[in-house]
Amino acid sequence: MFRKVVVQNLEKKIGNRIIISDVNLKVNSGDLLVITGPNGAGKTTLLRLIAGLIRKSNGEVLLDDKSYIPAISDLSRQIGYLGHRPMIYTGLTAYENLSFFGKMYQIENKSRIESLLSKVGLYFYRHHLVDTFSRGMMQRLGLARTLLHDPTLILYDEPFTGLDPEGQGLFRTTVRELQEAGKIQILTTHNPDYLQGLLICEVKLNLGQVIEVIQRSC
Amino acid sequence: MLKKIFWIYGKDLREEFKALHNLLLMVVFALLLVFVFSLSINVSPTASQKIYPVYLWVIFLFTSTIGLSYSLDKERDQDALDALLLATGEWYSIFFGKFLTNLTLLCLVEIVVVPVYLIFLDFRGTLNIQILFLNLLLGSIGLTLVGTLLHAINLQMNGRQILLPILYFPIVIPLLIAVSQSLGIALGNSGNLQLWLSLMIIYDLIFTIIPLTIFDFVMEV
Amino acid sequence: MKWINRILLICLLFCMVGCLYLIFGYAPVEKTMGVVQKIFYFHLSSAWIGFFAFFVVFISGVAYLYTRGERWELMALASAEIGFVYTTIVLITGSLWARSIWNTWWSWDPRLTTTFVLWFIYLAYILLQGLRGKVENRARLAAVYGIIAFINVPMVFFSIRWWRAIHPVVITGTGFGLPGGMLDTLLFCLLTFSILYLYLLNLRYQGLKLVREIDELKETVNNIRRRI
Numbered sequence: 001m002f003r004k005v006v007v008q009n010l011e012k013k014i015g016n017r018i019i020i021s022d023v024n025l026k027v028n029s030g031d032l033l034v035i036t037g038p039n040g041a042g043k044t045t046l047l048r049l050i051a052g053l054i055r056k057s058n059g060e061v062l063l064d065d066k067s068y069i070p071a072i073s074d075l076s077r078q079i080g081y082l083g084h085r086p087m088i089y090t091g092l093t094a095y096e097n098l099s100f101f102g103k104m105y106q107i108e109n110k111s112r113i114e115s116l117l118s119k120v121g122l123y124f125y126r127h128h129l130v131d132t133f134s135r136g137m138m139q140r141l142g143l144a145r146t147l148l149h150d151p152t153l154i155l156y157d158e159p160f161t162g163l164d165p166e167g168q169g170l171f172r173t174t175v176r177e178l179q180e181a182g183k184i185q186i187l188t189t190h191n192p193d194y195l196q197g198l199l200i201c202e203v204k205l206n207l208g209q210v211i212e213v214i215q216r217s218c
Numbered sequence: 219m220l221k222k223i224f225w226i227y228g229k230d231l232r233e234e235f236k237a238l239h240n241l242l243l244m245v246v247f248a249l250l251l252v253f254v255f256s257l258s259i260n261v262s263p264t265a266s267q268k269i270y271p272v273y274l275w276v277i278f279l280f281t282s283t284i285g286l287s288y289s290l291d292k293e294r295d296q297d298a299l300d301a302l303l304l305a306t307g308e309w310y311s312i313f314f315g316k317f318l319t320n321l322t323l324l325c326l327v328e329i330v331v332v333p334v335y336l337i338f339l340d341f342r343g344t345l346n347i348q349i350l351f352l353n354l355l356l357g358s359i360g361l362t363l364v365g366t367l368l369h370a371i372n373l374q375m376n377g378r379q380i381l382l383p384i385l386y387f388p389i390v391i392p393l394l395i396a397v398s399q400s401l402g403i404a405l406g407n408s409g410n411l412q413l414w415l416s417l418m419i420i421y422d423l424i425f426t427i428i429p430l431t432i433f434d435f436v437m438e439v
Numbered sequence: 440m441k442w443i444n445r446i447l448l449i450c451l452l453f454c455m456v457g458c459l460y461l462i463f464g465y466a467p468v469e470k471t472m473g474v475v476q477k478i479f480y481f482h483l484s485s486a487w488i489g490f491f492a493f494f495v496v497f498i499s500g501v502a503y504l505y506t507r508g509e510r511w512e513l514m515a516l517a518s519a520e521i522g523f524v525y526t527t528i529v530l531i532t533g534s535l536w537a538r539s540i541w542n543t544w545w546s547w548d549p550r551l552t553t554t555f556v557l558w559f560i561y562l563a564y565i566l567l568q569g570l571r572g573k574v575e576n577r578a579r580l581a582a583v584y585g586i587i588a589f590i591n592v593p594m595v596f597f598s599i600r601w602w603r604a605i606h607p608v609v610i611t612g613t614g615f616g617l618p619g620g621m622l623d624t625l626l627f628c629l630l631t632f633s634i635l636y637l638y639l640l641n642l643r644y645q646g647l648k649l650v651r652e653i654d655e656l657k658e659t660v661n662n663i664r665r666r667i
Contacts, residue, residue: 017658053300055438076304087301091233091292100229104222104305129236138296145301207665367587371580375570384566385584388559389591392598399602413601421594428587435504436583 001152002064002078003029005050005184010059012045012208019045020208023059027201029152029182032175036192037205043188044084046205047155050186051081063153077105080151082159086142088130094141095126098148105149116144120170135162143171147178154178156187160194168194219311226302226315230289231322241323244285248331251277256338270339271401275357275394277331282324282361283383286369289319294373309437313366313429321362328354341405349404349411356418357397363425364389370436393421441645447638454631458624466624475539480625482532484632485525486554492522492636493557496564497589500582509651510644512578515585516568517643521636523561529554549600556595560588 005027012020020042027033035043048054050061052073060067063075081087088097098113117123120140130138139162146154160168175198178185189195192202204212234240255273293299299312306312332354336345368385375381400414462480469476499515502508533551538544545551568581 018662051300051304053303074307076307079304081300081304083297083300085297087297087299089229089233089292089298090295091236092229096229096232100225101301101305103225104302149305207662368584371567371584374576375567375580381566381570384559384563388556388563389587391556392591392594395598395602410601417594417598417601424590424594428590432583432586435579438579 002066002184004064005153005186006060006062006065007050008060008062010046010049010061011057012042012049012054013057018208020049023208023210025203025210027184027186029184030179031184032179032195032198032200033186034192034195034200034202035186035188035205036190036202038190040207041205042208043190043205044157045208047081047157047186047188050153051079051155052076053081077149078152080146080149080154082142082146082154082156084157084161086138086145088138088141088145090130093127093129094122094133094144097130097141098144101145101148107149113148116148119174120144121167136164136167139163140167140170143174147174151183153184154186156185158188158190160189160191172196172198219308222306222311223314223318226306226311227318230292230315230319233292234319234323240285240288241326244281244323244327245330247284248277248281248327249334251280252331252335252338256335267343267405267407268402270335271405271407272394272398274332274335274401275398277335278324278328278358279361279387279390279394281327282320282358282365283386285323285327286320286365286382287379289316289323289366291373303437309433310430312437313370313433316370317362317366320366321358324358324362325354328358343406346404346406349400352415353397353400353404353418356415356422357393357401360393360397360418360422360425361390363422363429364393367425367429367433367436370433374436393418396421444638444641444645447634447641451631451634451638454627454634458628458631461624461627465620467620469621472540475536478532478536480628482529482536483625484628485528485532486550487629488632488636489522489526489529489554489557491633492518492525492640493561493589493592495640496522496585500585500589503578503582504586509578512582513644513647513651514640515582516565517640517647519561519564519568519585520643521639523558523565525636526554526558526561530558547599547603549596549603552599553592553596557592560592564588 005025007023007025010020010023011018023046025033035046037043045054049056052061052075063078066075089100092100094117095113098116099108102108102113114123114126117126120143122137122140122144125133125137130141133141139159143159146156159171163171172195175185175187175195179198187195192200200215202212202214203210204214255277259269259273293302302312303309332350365386368389369382372382372385396414396417399409400411400418403409403411403414458480462477466477466480468474495518496515499511499518503511503515530551533554534544537546537548537551564581564585567584568577570577
């Protein structure tokens with residue numbers, strides 16, 4: 001468990017191209033940080049950098065003053081990441097997916113998996129192959145997978161893609177609950193309107209640089 | 219770490235046997251190759267004993283090349299690899315889990331293909347089962363270790379499928395020579411068995427150590 | 440770095456002339472093979488560059504993985520390209536030579552075969568570097584491939600050698616002790632070709648670096664444009 005995430009002078013170059021330049025952020029427990037910006041602003045890259053899925057060129061990502069340098073380490077296991085795609089196996093059923101990831105996190109717990117599945121509205125489809133799922137259903141399963149191991153830091157990359165209004169409502173409720181539970185959440189979106197009724201800290205990103213930081217409620 | 223390897227392996231097998239698609243494709247492909255090769259090489263029985271071991275391993279090489287693509291592509295399909303990576307916290311278990319899956323598939327193909335092949339070969343000599351078994355096992359381990367590693371490289375490059383054999387074949391040449399020679403011995407050719415077996419073992423060991431030291435560099439994104 | 444190349448170029452000019460004189464004027468004509476044997480000096484020297492360049496690819500690969508410096512990446516690529524050219528020369532001269540003395544265009548002699556495998560490895564390496572994938576991944580993975588391939592080459596050589604030892608179909612070994620005149624000439628050729636390699640490596644390295652700089656400038660211009 002850690003209580004804050006600090007990003008210091010984070011920079012990412014690919015070849016000679018600067019993707020992220022000199023980003024400084026601080027997120028406390030219970031905060032919801034929303035990264036907005038046009039296409040190609042570097043939102044996803046920033047999120048993946050924080051998750052440790054790509055190597056940074058310069059700067060630091062600190063989880064409670066602990067540097068997160070070897071991108072992948074034991075600290076990774078306290079991070080939940082919902083990517084652009086839901087990061088699940090299409091050849092397995094919904095239940096098998098969660099049970100596999102549960103094993104990897106050493107929390108194989110049938111009742112937890114089932115309650116998560118019913119929470120995201122997939123309980124009746126739990127033994128169906130993910131191949132047969134629609135985009136929105138996969139996204140819901142992805143959300144369940146992200147929250148499965150009760151992570152401290154949760155990252156969402158464009159979580160609203162493919163979700164119906166009901167799913168969006170479900171997502172908002174979940175985020176609020178997690179906020180109350182003191183989790184650290186970071187989310188990217190190009191449209192913050194989806195986050196109605198949530199207290200957020202918005203970071204506007206363009207061309208890899210932070211332009212503006214606003215504290216507001218949607 | 220061992221537990222994680224087996225969990226990943228178990229997950230893969232479950233996914234594999236649910237559809238059987240991949241395995242079936244590999245077996246059909248290998249059988250077709252057996253057919254085409256036996257049809258096209260029409261040589262005298264004495265010469266065939268020298269040629270056939272080589273072709274059998276060429277068939278396995280081709281089959282493993284097409285079989286490999288699936289197991290890691292599955293991980294990439296919905297970006298599940300990233301989630302798996304965050305969950306394991308390291309790469310090695312993923313590599314060896316994938317290795318075991320690929321190895322199992324290749325061995326299953328071999329179980330089907332080898333008898334068929336011997337029938338087509340019209341093999342009448344005495345078959346040294348022990349050597350055959352050792353040969354298939356050591357050879358498949360080597361092929362799969364190298365194949366999994368190079369496929370991972372190709373995957374990280376967003377390379378096309380055609381690149382894999384180009385990377386793969388030059389590296390497996392020593393193994394290919396060793397396995398076809400020792401298979402020849404199992405089929406009754408003369409030769410220095412000890413030499414080829416030790417070459418195979420050394421090759422397998424080297425390509426177990428290389429991923430252990432280098433796979434971090436391959437997969438970091 | 441430019442002045443180094445100038446010095447190398449001057450050395451190279453003298454050495455090349457000397458080398459040609461030694462080969463055609465000083466070294467004795469081989470009795471059985473005749474004048475064709477002269478190809479041997481170029482053949483062996485090219486082979487030396489081919490294999491040494493691969494060693495440089497390996498070393499640069501290791502250095503790249505540790506330091507992530509762009510210079511190692513460029514060094515490896517430059518060396519691979521030169522190595523590729525010289526292994527091609529080895530194969531062609533080897534083939535010509537084999538034709539006149541073994542009466543065959545190609546023999547599966549261990550050294551020639553290993554060179555052939557090396558040629559394919561170079562090709563794979565260059566193709567890998569040429570892919571338009573993610574630029575950062577490219578350098579790293581090419582370095583990894585270079586390391587794997589380098590470790591593999593000795594195994595290729597020995598496996599082919601043992602294999603051929605069991606089936607002695609072709610002439611094993613070239614089978615002539617080098618008389619003094621030939622040995623001197625050969626050693627001088629090796630020196631000359633080493634200088635040639637260093638010169639080419641430096642040249643190609645500078646060239647690749649310029650390409651990178653141009654890319655960088657283009658990127659800067661694009662960034663400014665986007666900002667406007």
